[in-house]
Amino acid sequence: xxxxxDALQDLPKAVFADVLESEExxxxxxxxxxxxxxxxxxxxxxxxLRVEARxxxxxxxxxxxxxxxxxxxxxxxxxxxxxxxxxxxxxSVERGVMELHLPRAEATSETQIPIDG
Numbered sequence: 267x268x269x270x271x272d273a274l275q276d277l278p279k280a281v282f283a284d285v286l287e288s289e290e291x292x293x294x295x296x297x298x299x300x301x302x303x304x305x306x307x308x309x310x311x312x313x314x315l316r317v318e319a320r321x322x323x324x325x326x327x328x329x330x331x332x333x334x335x336x337x338x339x340x341x342x343x344x345x346x347x348x349x350x351x352x353x354x355x356x357x358s359v360e361r362g363v364m365e366l367h368l369p370r371a372e373a374t375s376e377t378q379i380p381i382d383g
Contacts, residue, residue: 270285270345273345281298282297283297289370290369290370291368292347292368292369293365293366293368294315294365294366294368295363295364295365295366296317296364297362298321298340298359298364300321300362301320301322301362301364303358303359305319305320306318307319308364308366310350310351313345314345315343315344316344317344318341346368349370349371350369350370351371353369354369355367355368
């Protein structure tokens with residue numbers, strides 16, 4: 267898991283992240299202010315988690331930006347801990363906080379390997 271933890275340190279300063287784990291699941295919590303379920307995509311590709319998010323801003327017509335320091339477009343790939351495949355992963359976004367539940371792969375019982383001779 268240290269590769270994931272190390273990668274989280276390279277996120278933009280506007281994004282805060284926590285990684286929690288239980289015996290069955292990793293929980294990745296990302297603070298993404300202004301992001302909704304409609305403006306975020308998360309997927310697992312091989313052993314990497316890809317997150318794309320953008321902040322939706324509704325600016326009143328009579329205003330123009332003079333300076334914008336709250337922009338957010340996140341496009342990041344993070345290494346997954348060993349044993350996480352993305353199968354049965356679940357995610358949610360509420361009030362700009364995204365939670366990804368990434369189950370650990372279940373250990374399989376003993377499997378006989380056929381040997382031809």
